Amino acid sequence: MRSVGKAAKKIDGMALATGKPSYTEDMVPANALVVKILRSPHAFAKIRSVDTSRAERVEGVECILTYRDVPRVRFTLAGQSYPEPSPYDRLILDPVVRYVGDEVAVVAARDDKAAAEALRKIRVEYEIYPPILDFEQAQNGGAIHPEENLSCNFPIGLQAEKNVASSQTIEAGDFSGELAACAAVVEETYYTQAQAHAMMETYRAFSYLDSQGRLVVVTSTQIPFHVRRQLARALQLPAGKIRVIKPRIGGGFGGKQTGAVEVFAALVTLKTGKPARIVYDRRETFSCTTSRHAMRLKVRMGADTEGYIRALEIVTLSDTGAYGEHAPTVLGCVGEYTLPLYNKTRALRFSGRAVYTNKTPAGALRGYGATQGTFAVESTLNKLAEKMNLDPTEMRLKNIIKEGETYLTGKGVPLGSSSLGRCIEKGKELIGWQEKFPRREAASNKVRGVGMAVAMQGSGIANIDTASAELRLNDDGNITLLLGSTDMGTGSDTILAQMAAEVLRISPEKIIVHAADTDVSPYDPGSYASSTTYVTGNAVLRAAEDLKQKIIARGAAFLEIDPEEAEYDGETVKEAAGKDPATAALEGSGEKGITLAKIAEQSVLGIGRHQLTGQATFGGEVSPPPFVAGFAEVEVDKETGKVELVDYVAVVDCGTVINPNLARIQAEGGIAQGIGMALYEDVKYSEKGKMQTDTFMQYKIPGREDVGRVRIAFEESYEPTGPFGAKSIGEVVINTPPPAIAQAVYNAVGVRVTDLPITAEKVFMGMREIVHK
Amino acid sequence: MLINAVVNGKKVSWEVAKDEMLADTLRNHGLLSVRTGCDTGNCGICTVWVEGKPVLSCSTLSFRVDGKSVTTLEGVSKEAAKFAEILTAEGAEQCGFCSPGLIMNVLALARELKTCGDEEINHYLAGNLCRCTGYMGQLRAVKKYLGVDGR
Amino acid sequence: MFSTRDLLQPETFEQAYETLISRRSNTVLGGCAFLRLGRKKMGTAIDLSKLGLNFIREADHRVEIGAMTTLRDIETSPLLASSFSGLLPRAVRNIVGVQFRNGATVGGSVFSRSGFSDLLTALLVLDCEVTLFHGGTMPLAEFACGAYEKDILTKISLGLDARAAAYQSFRNTTSDFSVLNVAVSCLGGRWLVAVGARPQRARVAVNASEFLSQEGGAETNASAAALLAGAELSFGTNMRATAEFRRALCQVLVKRAVTEVKQCS
Ligand SMILES: Cc1cc2nc3c(=O)[nH]c(=O)nc-3n(C[C@H](O)[C@H](O)[C@H](O)COP(=O)(O)OP(=O)(O)OC[C@H]3O[C@@H](n4cnc5c(N)ncnc54)[C@H](O)[C@@H]3O)c2cc1C
Ligand code: FES
Numbered sequence A: 001m002r003s004v005g006k007a008a009k010k011i012d013g014m015a016l017a018t019g020k021p022s023y024t025e026d027m028v029p030a031n032a033l034v035v036k037i038l039r040s041p042h043a044f045a046k047i048r049s050v051d052t053s054r055a056e057r058v059e060g061v062e063c064i065l066t067y068r069d070v071p072r073v074r075f076t077l078a079g080q081s082y083p084e085p086s087p088y089d090r091l092i093l094d095p096v097v098r099y100v101g102d103e104v105a106v107v108a109a110r111d112d113k114a115a116a117e118a119l120r121k122i123r124v125e126y127e128i129y130p131p132i133l134d135f136e137q138a139q140n141g142g143a144i145h146p147e148e149n150l151s152c153n154f155p156i157g158l159q160a161e162k163n164v165a166s167s168q169t170i171e172a173g174d175f176s177g178e179l180a181a182c183a184a185v186v187e188e189t190y191y192t193q194a195q196a197h198a199m200m201e202t203y204r205a206f207s208y209l210d211s212q213g214r215l216v217v218v219t220s221t222q223i224p225f226h227v228r229r230q231l232a233r234a235l236q237l238p239a240g241k242i243r244v245i246k247p248r249i250g251g252g253f254g255g256k257q258t259g260a261v262e263v264f265a266a267l268v269t270l271k272t273g274k275p276a277r278i279v280y281d282r283r284e285t286f287s288c289t290t291s292r293h294a295m296r297l298k299v300r301m302g303a304d305t306e307g308y309i310r311a312l313e314i315v316t317l318s319d320t321g322a323y324g325e326h327a328p329t330v331l332g333c334v335g336e337y338t339l340p341l342y343n344k345t346r347a348l349r350f351s352g353r354a355v356y357t358n359k360t361p362a363g364a365l366r367g368y369g370a371t372q373g374t375f376a377v378e379s380t381l382n383k384l385a386e387k388m389n390l391d392p393t394e395m396r397l398k399n400i401i402k403e404g405e406t407y408l409t410g411k412g413v414p415l416g417s418s419s420l421g422r423c424i425e426k427g428k429e430l431i432g433w434q435e436k437f438p439r440r441e442a443a444s445n446k447v448r449g450v451g452m453a454v455a456m457q458g459s460g461i462a463n464i465d466t467a468s469a470e471l472r473l474n475d476d477g478n479i480t481l482l483l484g485s486t487d488m489g490t491g492s493d494t495i496l497a498q499m500a501a502e503v504l505r506i507s508p509e510k511i512i513v514h515a516a517d518t519d520v521s522p523y524d525p526g527s528y529a530s531s532t533t534y535v536t537g538n539a540v541l542r543a544a545e546d547l548k549q550k551i552i553a554r555g556a557a558f559l560e561i562d563p564e565e566a567e568y569d570g571e572t573v574k575e576a577a578g579k580d581p582a583t584a585a586l587e588g589s590g591e592k593g594i595t596l597a598k599i600a601e602q603s604v605l606g607i608g609r610h611q612l613t614g615q616a617t618f619g620g621e622v623s624p625p626p627f628v629a630g631f632a633e634v635e636v637d638k639e640t641g642k643v644e645l646v647d648y649v650a651v652v653d654c655g656t657v658i659n660p661n662l663a664r665i666q667a668e669g670g671i672a673q674g675i676g677m678a679l680y681e682d683v684k685y686s687e688k689g690k691m692q693t694d695t696f697m698q699y700k701i702p703g704r705e706d707v708g709r710v711r712i713a714f715e716e717s718y719e720p721t722g723p724f725g726a727k728s729i730g731e732v733v734i735n736t737p738p739p740a741i742a743q744a745v746y747n748a749v750g751v752r753v754t755d756l757p758i759t760a761e762k763v764f765m766g767m768r769e770i771v772h773k
Numbered sequence B: 001m002l003i004n005a006v007v008n009g010k011k012v013s014w015e016v017a018k019d020e021m022l023a024d025t026l027r028n029h030g031l032l033s034v035r036t037g038c039d040t041g042n043c044g045i046c047t048v049w050v051e052g053k054p055v056l057s058c059s060t061l062s063f064r065v066d067g068k069s070v071t072t073l074e075g076v077s078k079e080a081a082k083f084a085e086i087l088t089a090e091g092a093e094q095c096g097f098c099s100p101g102l103i104m105n106v107l108a109l110a111r112e113l114k115t116c117g118d119e120e121i122n123h124y125l126a127g128n129l130c131r132c133t134g135y136m137g138q139l140r141a142v143k144k145y146l147g148v149d150g151r
Numbered sequence C: 001m002f003s004t005r006d007l008l009q010p011e012t013f014e015q016a017y018e019t020l021i022s023r024r025s026n027t028v029l030g031g032c033a034f035l036r037l038g039r040k041k042m043g044t045a046i047d048l049s050k051l052g053l054n055f056i057r058e059a060d061h062r063v064e065i066g067a068m069t070t071l072r073d074i075e076t077s078p079l080l081a082s083s084f085s086g087l088l089p090r091a092v093r094n095i096v097g098v099q100f101r102n103g104a105t106v107g108g109s110v111f112s113r114s115g116f117s118d119l120l121t122a123l124l125v126l127d128c129e130v131t132l133f134h135g136g137t138m139p140l141a142e143f144a145c146g147a148y149e150k151d152i153l154t155k156i157s158l159g160l161d162a163r164a165a166a167y168q169s170f171r172n173t174t175s176d177f178s179v180l181n182v183a184v185s186c187l188g189g190r191w192l193v194a195v196g197a198r199p200q201r202a203r204v205a206v207n208a209s210e211f212l213s214q215e216g217g218a219e220t221n222a223s224a225a226a227l228l229a230g231a232e233l234s235f236g237t238n239m240r241a242t243a244e245f246r247r248a249l250c251q252v253l254v255k256r257a258v259t260e261v262k263q264c265s
């Protein structure tokens, strides 16, 4: 292959690396109004009155909007294909505020200072309700969403009066019976925290009316088409009157799969007719957008005498915060991306509830429930292996699903590809498992331990998300690739160009990628659910194939030969050589051919009269899982409990690696984010429900001295339904660090930390308890 | 108030507010490589040089650069491109939002550090957060740029 | 972010001080790293840049460090690297990052006497004096437990003795605030142990220091002194750790620091 599999540089790499204006804020019109938001200081309250009169008199203030100024139609900010599974539980501005930071009023002013002053001058009277902050108590408290017009597109198990946003159960086999028959059974309860995305570019958007009076919203989003639909509903505007443009994105990680700021800028533009811009500061980004769903997961797992896992149950309680964005689907993914892993089971049970609380809403974050589920299931498996005196790697090798096999709740669909077994073997070798498992003394007060875990994810959402791609042969012989997917630094624009170039047998430099603008781009749900390489990639593959056939046909027509007889090598279309050289020589045709450039030129001119385009839409019937085997080596300070991550090895099966450099950096970045979740990233609320970890000063993402050494290896498989055999990689890589590191710590000092993050204090207190026992 | 400074080698006289921060001033004058990522001084994205030293432009009052030299990525574009070439060849830039601040500090490191082992490099760059890359690729790129193998 | 109506760049300390005390909202600017976190509305901001306070100089067997000297200057000063076993450069090296330390000042750090301060803990085990324009010169220990009174810190000064010292801090991530920090020094058999980020302001552990001075820093004494320090000081709980964990850490870090000092003296 010429392009696929090559470590091509990102097409926007140099511009981004050298700080060229590329992001939303770099394009804001100079005269845009500054939009700022007045936020609730209370976790749960009803607005009794808002007095904006003094604020309106501040010089430079353009408008102040409250709940009285917005449509009373509820919507969801979740970026999901229509009909969204998330409940419609939001208003742009609501007379009820449901967490500290919930929006109370929108101010638009000439500049920052005037807007800030106006915020200070708005007087609000609240009727304060007791907030529900503990998600384990949420079902016993008063309803956070008692409103009558809350609705769902289809049943998601919503019971608003009990604060249940969604509930679900999946069951196969006789769980109690099978568990009772097991030779060894373990159970454990886990807690995972509401991790923050912490992308470096905070949320931001600007909007204006174009020359046709249409609303244009430029935003740093992963989901331009969903944002357009959200805005249409929230603002009660026909979707055709809205255009959403996405410039380069300064990181997303799923955060920008949920709408955030767009609607506020748009509202101001609609009310004033003027351009408006909104930029969230870091505090708003932490506490007034979304985070990972914090969860409690209870797992029971049993195995027979030979170490085959026969019964597995996961009971999940998920904290969706004040609003239900992604609540049902994240919950579902806890089971969906863990239950298939071990398919020797005879009984599976998954049940879960997502509950409303008066805290910052949860949403989509890389891993999307799989991360939480993996921590719980993998930790339990590690515990079970220990109980049965089995090496956890061996136990996994015995139990994992293999290519061509099915699993209990998988409706009989066989697994298309997997090299997970090889990933485990390779990882063991790289980390030095044989010598290091489970522990070694390192120094007088230091001990090292190793631990491991495996994980899976999906590649797009089967039977729901479909992506389209278009290719256009330009007059100059270059090809424009039109996409609606959203490269947020992942390099997806580049690898999709690599794929198109491969099919068209041209150099990727000849491909001009355009993404994304809802007026121009073909429909794509956006970049989330690990979909872009697989779903959009498949669309690109097919669109490129479509265009290639058209190029050949058009070339043949110009050559006046049968398309069947034409041959295309990326540069020219020519008569297929070699069928009968004698005849060819007799006819004197020899090299009868036409260049791609010529075809391009002729197609748009009088003779061709038909510009060549390739188009395709793809939606997967399956969502092939990528796999990772992750291995951690830690050094624990026996006197302080401090955990130092010495080495992390992740071996990845993402099918065919389309671009090794970009795949590696995805993996390294995901592992680091997983390390953050495992060891450092803690979320704290005050008693009154204010998030305290709302800055980088208090919420500690790992710095470069905190991640240790991370090593990535690939064990390619070939996914038959994937473009060139590829599957996804973006999300799966975040899943293994929490359970692998937790087990490494356990192996080192005997302390099993089941609530993330694994802080030194927890390890220390655990060690102290062991001594006292 | 009016300040006189040398910004990227050019003399400028700029009107700034008394409580204006350098990051805003530079952006307002079209130096868009200067960006901010936090409100607390933790992320390093806003790094520029004042008198050749890397500082946080988000926390530096603009009036304080009166009579001084200020350098942003735009002012060292050649050297920056050299490092950026290595960074992109490594595939180690993702969203790119942190790149300008990182590059300004890498170039400062190249001038200032005498020993460049992995630890020294990571320590010098500790104030540059990146959420995308996990830092390993950045370290590989810095080492290639410095022509050291780290250890 | 703070805001200010006026700005003064005084050429004399008198002018600076008079302006400072003339209105409650008038404020001295250090490196502003901390000030910018608040929303203070200043009447007049007083910038000390023109008072020549950026220096580390040796005079009369003492080192003087001007208030506008940055933490990075401390870190890279050859004089400080070779004094007190390099205590001060080590104490400041994990404060956020190089760019940050190029801005944050000694004056701002010492004057604000923050609980988490690394610098304050380290300075407490040295012969350190603080000079305030109005309040005059006093030992740091006295200044450190004093109340905030408007004044201008002009410099600190350190006795350039042959003291051996060690610094230990425990952080959840490398560039985070200390969960606890400890400095220990020894000069001619006189030991000093200071503990900061308890999370309250750093203090000298008097009993532990006395004990070491009498018994010496041998290994068993290090552990005993560590226990004393843990017992005599108070510890609190905040977002980063509980009081209980801090007390335990105190014992470990004091022991380690004493052992380190013993090794290099
Ligand atoms: C994100 C972050 C992380 C930090 N982490 C650490 C850490 O890990 N360890 C640590 O030790 N410190 C830490 N600090 C504190 C930092 O090191 C400085 O001590 C702090 O910023 C104050 O220094 P400054 O020069 O910026 O002072 P400013 O913010 O300018 O001033 C602080 C206070 O001191 C007053 N002041 C300043 N100079 C004088 C003077 N000469 N005379 C009288 N009053 C004066 C000001 O009026 C103000 O009240 C951190 C700070 C931040 C923002
Ligand atoms: S913007 Fe984060 S440190 Fe300056």
Ligand code: FES
Residues within 6 Å of the ligand: A200, A250, A251, A489, B093, B094, B095, B096, B097, B098, B099, B129, B130, B131, B132, B133
């Ligand atoms: S590349 Fe995105 S933050 Fe560094």
